[in-house]
Amino acid sequence: MIYGDHTTGTIVQGATGNQGAFHINLMNQYAQETGGRGVVAGVTPGKGGQIVHGVPIYNSVREAVAEHDATTSVLFVPGFAAGDSIMEAASAGLELVVAITEGIPVHDTMRALAFARMEGCTVIGPNCPGILSPGEVKLGIMPPQLAMPGHVGIISRSGTLTYEVINELTRAGIGQSTVVGIGGDPVIGQTFSDVLARFESDPRTKAVVLIGEVGGNLEEEGATSTTLPLVTYIAGISAPPEKRMGHAGAIIEGGEGNAVSKIARLRHLGFPVAEKPSAIPALVKELL
Amino acid sequence: MKLLEFEAKEIFRAHGIPIPNGVVINSPDELRDTLDGFTDDVVVKSQVDVGGRGKAGGIIITKKADAVIAAEHLFSFPIKGLIPKAILVEEKLSIDHEYYVSITIDRSTREPVILFAETGGVDIEETAKTNPHALRRGGFSPLLTEVPGYVMREILGTAPKELGPVINNLYKAFCASDALLAEINPLVTTPRGVFAADAKLIVDDNALGRQGITANRDLTPREREAEENGFSYVELDGSIGVIGNGAGLTMSTLDLIKHYNGKAANFLDVGGGAGRERVMKAVRLVAGMPEVKVIVVNLLGGITRCDEVAKGIIDAGVEQRVITRLAGTNEEEGKALLAKNGYQMLDTMEDVVRQAVKEAAA
Numbered sequence: 332m333i334y335g336d337h338t339t340g341t342i343v344q345g346a347t348g349n350q351g352a353f354h355i356n357l358m359n360q361y362a363q364e365t366g367g368r369g370v371v372a373g374v375t376p377g378k379g380g381q382i383v384h385g386v387p388i389y390n391s392v393r394e395a396v397a398e399h400d401a402t403t404s405v406l407f408v409p410g411f412a413a414g415d416s417i418m419e420a421a422s423a424g425l426e427l428v429v430a431i432t433e434g435i436p437v438h439d440t441m442r443a444l445a446f447a448r449m450e451g452c453t454v455i456g457p458n459c460p461g462i463l464s465p466g467e468v469k470l471g472i473m474p475p476q477l478a479m480p481g482h483v484g485i486i487s488r489s490g491t492l493t494y495e496v497i498n499e500l501t502r503a504g505i506g507q508s509t510v511v512g513i514g515g516d517p518v519i520g521q522t523f524s525d526v527l528a529r530f531e532s533d534p535r536t537k538a539v540v541l542i543g544e545v546g547g548n549l550e551e552e553g554a555t556s557t558t559l560p561l562v563t564y565i566a567g568i569s570a571p572p573e574k575r576m577g578h579a580g581a582i583i584e585g586g587e588g589n590a591v592s593k594i595a596r597l598r599h600l601g602f603p604v605a606e607k608p609s610a611i612p613a614l615v616k617e618l619l
Numbered sequence: 620m621k622l623l624e625f626e627a628k629e630i631f632r633a634h635g636i637p638i639p640n641g642v643v644i645n646s647p648d649e650l651r652d653t654l655d656g657f658t659d660d661v662v663v664k665s666q667v668d669v670g671g672r673g674k675a676g677g678i679i680i681t682k683k684a685d686a687v688i689a690a691e692h693l694f695s696f697p698i699k700g701l702i703p704k705a706i707l708v709e710e711k712l713s714i715d716h717e718y719y720v721s722i723t724i725d726r727s728t729r730e731p732v733i734l735f736a737e738t739g740g741v742d743i744e745e746t747a748k749t750n751p752h753a754l755r756r757g758g759f760s761p762l763l764t765e766v767p768g769y770v771m772r773e774i775l776g777t778a779p780k781e782l783g784p785v786i787n788n789l790y791k792a793f794c795a796s797d798a799l800l801a802e803i804n805p806l807v808t809t810p811r812g813v814f815a816a817d818a819k820l821i822v823d824d825n826a827l828g829r830q831g832i833t834a835n836r837d838l839t840p841r842e843r844e845a846e847e848n849g850f851s852y853v854e855l856d857g858s859i860g861v862i863g864n865g866a867g868l869t870m871s872t873l874d875l876i877k878h879y880n881g882k883a884a885n886f887l888d889v890g891g892g893a894g895r896e897r898v899m900k901a902v903r904l905v906a907g908m909p910e911v912k913v914i915v916v917n918l919l920g921g922i923t924r925c926d927e928v929a930k931g932i933i934d935a936g937v938e939q940r941v942i943t944r945l946a947g948t949n950e951e952e953g954k955a956l957l958a959k960n961g962y963q964m965l966d967t968m969e970d971v972v973r974q975a976v977k978e979a980a981a
Contacts, residue, residue, distance in 0.1 A: 410825060436826035437724060438797050441761040444729050474920060474947075489867020491919050495968065498919070498946070515866055517799075518729050544867055547726040566870040569855075569877040570886075577851035577866025577888040579825060580726070590874075607875050609969050 332464045333484075333509050333529040333536075334427060334455070337367035339468055340400045342425075344392065344416050345407035346373025346383055350431075354407065354472050356384040361469040371399040392423040403427040405461060405470055413457060414439030421452035429470045430456035430520070437579070440518045447520070454520025458579065460490040460512035473497075473510060481506015483615055484530045486523055486553070487542035488515050488580065492566060495608050496542060503612035505619075508536040515578030517546065523553025530559055538562070538618045540611055545570045546580045546588040551596050560618040563597050564605040565590045620822050620832065623666045625707045627820035631803075634792040636785055637814045641709030647690040650708060654683060660711035663689040667701040671742070675699065680711060712814055717805035718778060719743055720786055721819075722793045725758055731793065732758040733766065733786065735774040739805030740816075766790050782806065785813050797826035841907060848900050850887050857882025858979045860905035860914035860939070864893050864923065872917045872968060881976035884911045893923055898931025906937035913978045915971050916943045925953030933960045940978060944971040 335341075341358070345351040355370045362369025370386050372395040379390035389395040392404065404425050408416040413432040420428045421443075428447065435457045447454050455462065461471010466480040472490075477498045483505055487493040493512055500507060511526050513519050523541055530536045538560040543550035545567035554561055568590040570576045572583040583589045594604050603618075605611045622630075625643045632638045642653045643666070663686055665677035672678060677698045679689040690706050717739035725732040735755045736746060747754055757770035766787045775782060785806065793801040802819040822830055838846065845852030851866060859876055861883050863869030869888045876883045885908065889901050898916075905914055914937070918928055925945040932941055933956065943964045945953050957964045965971045 411829065434825045436797050436829070437799065437823050438761070438794060438826070441724065441729055441731070445760055445762050487867070489865060491863070491865030492867030492871050494919050495868055495871070517726050518724060520729075522727070542867070544870060549726060552727060566867050566874060569873040569883060570870060571853070571855065574853045575824070575851070576853060576870050576886060579823075581866055581870070607878055607969070608871060609967070 332467050333526070333533050334462050334511070335403055335468045335470055336464065337362075337365055337467050339403055339470070340368045341370045341403045341405055341470060342372045342374060342392065342395050342399070342401045343370050343386075343405050343407065344374045344420065345409070346386070346388055347375040347378045347381060348407060351375075351407035352383045354405070355386055357472075358405070358469055359384065359386070361475050365466055365468065367468050370405075371401055392419050392425065396423055396425070401425070403429065403470060406430045406432060408432055410434035410436070414443040417443040417454060418446045421447040421450035425452055428452060428454045429459070429461045430454060430514075431459060431461060431471055432456070433458040435516070437516065437518050440516065444518065444520050455511065456514040456516075456519060458516040459514035459519070460493065462509060462511050464509040465507055471512065473512070477501060478510065479506040482508055482535060482537040482619070484508050484533070484536040484539040485510040485542065486526045486539060487512055488544050488578065489542060489566065492542060492608070496540060496564070496611055499608055499612055500540075500615065503616070505612055505615055508533060515580050517580040522549045524556035527553055527557040527559060531557060538615060540564070540615060542566070543593065544578070544581050545576065545590050545593075546578075546582050546584070548588060548593070550593055551600070554597055554602050555600060562603050562605060562611055562614040562618065564608060564611060565593050565597070568594070620824055620827060621668050622820045622822060623668060623705070624664065624818050625666055625705065627818035628815065630796055630820060631789070631792055631815055631818050634795065635788045636792065637812060639709040639712055639814055639816065641707055644690065644706050644708060645704065647687050647694060650687050650690050654686060657683050657710055659683060661686050662709045662711050663693060664707045664709065665693045665696065665698055665703040666705040666707055667698050667703045669699045669701055672698055712807060712809045712816060714816075715808045715810070717807050717816075718782065719746075719804045720782075720789065720806050721800060721802035721804070722790055722798070723800045728758050730758045730761055731790070732756055733770065733774055733790070735778075735786075737778055739807070743804060764794070779808060781808070781813055785815070796820060797823045797830055799823050841904060844904055845887065848897070848904075850889055850901060850904070853886040855883050855885055856910070857884045858910050858912045859975050860884045860908065860911040861917070862887045862889060862901045862905060862914065863917045864889050864891070864920060868917065868919060872915060872972065875968060875972045876915075876976060879973055879976045881972070881979055884908055893918055893928055895927045895931040895934065898928050899934040902932055902935035902937055902941060906935070906939050911939055913975045914939050914941045915975045916941060916945075917968055917971060918944070919946045923947035925950045926956060929953040929956040932957065932962060942971050942974050942978075944968055
């Protein structure tokens with residue numbers, strides 16, 4: 332396990348909105364199945380005193396952590412306010428913020444991440460599905476029914492594509508240690524290399540699947556930073572240049588970050604690159 | 620969103636960056652009334668959102684007397700297919716030297732980074748490839764509101780110190796306008812001081828609202844409809860329509876089509892919570908492209924209700940074949956509904972894509 336386990340106490344910021352309330356319920360259902368602590372409190376400014384799916388709501392993170400033992404926040408706050416909420420969590424002493432929110436202005440993200448770093452708070456995302464350690468803990472919105480416990484870590488910039496890969500691995504009888512969605516934005520708190528560093532000190536993880544996409548070069552940077560056996564997959568080989576492919580970060584700019592050159596560089600460095608998601612399990616089996 | 624040169628220059632000017640004297644005109648006639656303000660030679664610049672505009676003939680340096688003719692020409696001169704709605708006419712500067720400066724975001728360090736080169740006015744991507752040492756980089760904490768002195772000294776080297784305040788103001792404009800890129804190429808020194816001869820500004824799409832910008836892009840009617848429905852949508856040139864949920868999965872579906880030698884007609888990410896209505900709209904939108912012969916719907920997610928998605932596909936009732944792969948809640952109900960109405964639902968992404976490629980080729 333990395334980032335959290337069944338003992339992790341979690342708060343949800345943006346707890347009273349549709350998404351926040353819905354996922355408090357799903358995270359706590361999973362906690363019940365795994366014997367975890369789950370979501371112990373929620374935060375929405377001005378909604379203190381309410382109860383959402385049995386979870387008490389507070390006006391601020393400071394008030395919530397004064398009453399509850401929590402180290403982690405899962406954040407559903409709308410884009411324009413989310414940067415501020417990350418900083419609030421960091422200043423209240425939380426160790427980890429998982430920012431699910433899509434659509435945060437990138438300048439807000441950049442400042443919030445710099446601030447969180449000074450406060451010693453780790454941020455995952457934004458624009459990510461969060462973390463799932465099958466059988467242990469779910470911090471975010473990943474559907475746990477596709478996953479099974481095991482020894483392969485997954486790191487991905489995408490949401491549903493990650494579920495596709497989890498599904499392929501599980502169908503092939505390969506379980507997962509922890510799945511981390513690092514987010515589809517150009518600026519994110521934990522990059523491939525940060526997560527790989529965590530996997531290196533996780534005794535459960537024997538190999539890692541790295542799921543990248545067009546835009547930037549964090550995949551290459553991550554792959555070369557680790558000694559763990561890796562299988563990689565890069566989405567977007569058919570993506571035209573200068574077009575934003577859904578994710579704010581998935582754009583080929585000035586000829587940089589296209590899938591063909593990413594794949595060529597990864598292959599050149601000696602990493603197996605799957606041509607399609609269904610080819611991943613066979614490549615993983617060769618490593619185990 | 621990319622701003623046009625004159626829009627970027629207005630923002631730069633507001634942040635204290637010297638801009639050449641000029642006027643923006645929407646027709647050649649408007650120039651006749653404003654030409655008096657110019658003394659000698661002028662630069663007539665087509666305002667289109669295209670790189671390599673100068674090389675393509677979109678910038679004309681001319682005598683003041685011939686400016687109207689130049690403007691008339693540019694108003695009907697397409698650059699990479701685009702006709703300008705506006706033209707910027709500026710005084711011609713007497714340039715001593717051209718520099719390059721831009722500020723962007725380094726994904727790896729998660730910080731703003733300044734790029735500076737002592738030779739400006741050229742294609743900077745080319746410089747980065749052929750002479751990477753000519754491009755100096757300086758990054759610093761995004762919590763700072765000014766460019767720190769040590770960074771400025773590093774990037775400027777022996778270049779004139781008078782460039783410093785302009786670069787510092789460019790950083791302020793970069794922050795204030797939620798920019799992903801703020802670029803001056805060239806930044807020029809003249810006997811009258813430093814000027815931004817050109818200007819480029821890309822504003823973060825996630826911040827358009829608070830920047831007070833309503834997207835003014837020239838969207839096709841279909842792109843506009845997609846945007847209004849909150850779909851992420853990109854038009855391509857194949858015959859297989861694609862609808863997915865999530866950017867990565869949708870991209871991956873496109874890639875798989877290419878892998879099996881098919882050609883996708885589009886990228887459409889319906890986003891989270893794909894319900895009946897949204898799916899119907901997405902299917903109709905994609906079916907509206909005349910080239911589309913067959914449509915692939917690839918939806919995966921724990922909370923996606925497959926029966927609702929199936930109803931959306933059936934509601935759409937389009938002429939083309941719709942081949943579906945759904946995984947999520949109520950999968951069996953969805954499958955039964957589709958089968959009853961003559962639609963095919965397959966188990967894997969691989970299967971739907973192969974089937975679609977086969978049918979598109981037939």
